[in-house]
Amino acid sequence: MSLASYIGCNIEIPINDDEYSDEFFYIGGCFAGDFDLINVKKYQFTTPCVYEVSSHWGIEISENMNPKTCAESKKKLIELCKIMDSYLEKGDFFELYSCWVGEEAEKRDGEITLRINNFDIDQIEIPEKTLVRFEK
Numbered sequence: 001m002s003l004a005s006y007i008g009c010n011i012e013i014p015i016n017d018d019e020y021s022d023e024f025f026y027i028g029g030c031f032a033g034d035f036d037l038i039n040v041k042k043y044q045f046t047t048p049c050v051y052e053v054s055s056h057w058g059i060e061i062s063e064n065m066n067p068k069t070c071a072e073s074k075k076k077l078i079e080l081c082k083i084m085d086s087y088l089e090k091g092d093f094f095e096l097y098s099c100w101v102g103e104e105a106e107k108r109d110g111e112i113t114l115r116i117n118n119f120d121i122d123q124i125e126i127p128e129k130t131l132v133r134f135e136k
Contacts, residue, residue: 001100002031003058003128007080008045009094013087015051025079030054031101039104044097044131053080058098062127074121081116081134088116088136096132103129 007027016028032040032052041050053059059073059080077096084094094116099106109129116134126132 001102003060003098004031004036004101005053005055005058005096005098006032006037006040006044006050006104007053007084007094007096008041008047008050009084009088010047010049010092011087012049013051013084016054025053025055025076027051027083028054030056032104036101036104040097040099043105044108045095047095053096058128059096060098060126060128061121062125064127073126077126078121084134085116085136090136093133093135096126096134097130098126098128100128 013027016026029052037050037052055076057069059076061070061073061077080096088094106129108131109127111131112126113133113135114124116136
């Protein structure tokens with residue numbers, strides 16, 4: 001199984017459909033199929049536009065993780081926030097959700113809201129199945 005991360009937003013954003021990209025992080029397909037995107041949109045997000053956030057492993061930040069993987073997730077989250085900040089207008093938001101592929105329709109374990117440019121990456125915890133709303 002693979003941990004996939006998804007974002008939901010109110011605007012269309014460009015994607016990179018090259019699943020073999022050497023880029024450290026991009027918005028586009030990797031693990032999820034169309035059915036997975038439909039389910040995460042239906043069961044987790046409040047937004048009309050849904051994308052997989054591809055990095056060859058999802059974003060999860062928790063004390064139970066391997067320290068190297070957790071550090072990589074923190075780096076990915078910072079990059080995601082930079083990318084989304086360039087697309088969002090003041091007052092808008094995007095949502096982030098990570099889960100194992102195939103579990104998109106399952107009940108989420110938690111929800112948190114963060115300011116897109118105002119959080120301490122070393123003080124947050126984002127385990128799988130947690131919906132995170134990033135507000136601008």
